[in-house]
Amino acid sequence: MIEFQGLSKSYGGYEAVKPFTLSVKRGEVFGFLGPNGAGKTTTIRMLMGILQPSAGRVLVDGLDCHADAAEVKRHVGYLPDTPIFYDYLRGREILQFVGEMHGFSRSEAAGRAHRLLRELGLEEVTEEFAVNYSMGMKKKLGLACALIHNPKVLILDEPINGLDPRASRDVQERLLAAAASGTTIFVSTHLLDMAERMCDRVGIIHRGALVASGTLEELRAAASDDGSLEEVFLKITDEAGEPAR
Numbered sequence: 734m735i736e737f738q739g740l741s742k743s744y745g746g747y748e749a750v751k752p753f754t755l756s757v758k759r760g761e762v763f764g765f766l767g768p769n770g771a772g773k774t775t776t777i778r779m780l781m782g783i784l785q786p787s788a789g790r791v792l793v794d795g796l797d798c799h800a801d802a803a804e805v806k807r808h809v810g811y812l813p814d815t816p817i818f819y820d821y822l823r824g825r826e827i828l829q830f831v832g833e834m835h836g837f838s839r840s841e842a843a844g845r846a847h848r849l850l851r852e853l854g855l856e857e858v859t860e861e862f863a864v865n866y867s868m869g870m871k872k873k874l875g876l877a878c879a880l881i882h883n884p885k886v887l888i889l890d891e892p893i894n895g896l897d898p899r900a901s902r903d904v905q906e907r908l909l910a911a912a913a914s915g916t917t918i919f920v921s922t923h924l925l926d927m928a929e930r931m932c933d934r935v936g937i938i939h940r941g942a943l944v945a946s947g948t949l950e951e952l953r954a955a956a957s958d959d960g961s962l963e964e965v966f967l968k969i970t971d972e973a974g975e976p977a978r
């Protein structure tokens with residue numbers, strides 16, 4: 734469903750993402766892990782068609798994320814690390830707007846917005862302006878925006894970072910439900926316990942290079958470490974260069 738084919742990005746002589754090739758299968762939850770500055774956001778921006786690759790390409794369902802960016806967006810839902818909204822629209826209005834942008838009729842968009850707000854536990858704040866939302870509410874509203882068109886692929890940048898335990902569980906349950914119904918999820922995170930619980934496979938990017946990818950068992954074998962994903966991550970990123978920050 735997602736094919737990275739020799740994808741890379743350089744700024745001048747600096748390789749922020751070194752060429753890498755990776756396939757994420759339909760319905761898979763794939764965790765994209767790496768220390769600060771490793772190249773995760775740069776990779777996600779290329780996947781979203783926001784940044785032009787220096788070499789290689791990335792495909793979603795056979796479509797080139799740069800050349801066919803508009804078509805790719807029909808199939809992809811994106812939750813940025815810090816979702817930004819029109820502050821003086823209400824939560825319900827924002828979702829309605831995003832739904833109509835995806836081509837749904839007014840009543841279809843309203844129905845979808847209502848369902849998602851309820852599923853994500855936002856029903857009590859649907860009429861609040863987004864400017865008054867807490868960070869957790871903004872993340873949930875951002876996720877609702879990403880889900881409203883039932884995308885085949887979800888691209889998530891730190892979906893539960895900063896959420897309280899209940900909100901974090903709500904979001905993870907909603908994501909697992911999406912994965913169970915066949916949505917492919919590509920999630921970038923620093924939260925390794927979440928990645929260990931949710932992801933079928935993970936990739937570790939360090940100093941711009943994809944240094945490992947596979948199931949936790951495969952990573953354990955590669956690192957000769959039977960520990961948690963955190964221990965394996967620290968070992969792999971140590972061996973790949975400087976210690977993880």
Ligand SMILES: Nc1ncnc2c1ncn2[C@@H]1O[C@H](COP(=O)(O)OP(=O)(O)OP(=O)(O)O)[C@@H](O)[C@H]1O
Binds near residue numbers: 744749769771772773
């Ligand atoms: N526009 C730019 N010009 C030059 N260098 C950049 C630019 N954008 C990013 N970089 C560099 O590319 C590298 C990768 O950055 P990126 O934001 O992708 O890391 P990240 O893995 O998302 O980090 P974090 O976990 O801290 O968000 C960093 O060294 C960053 O300074």
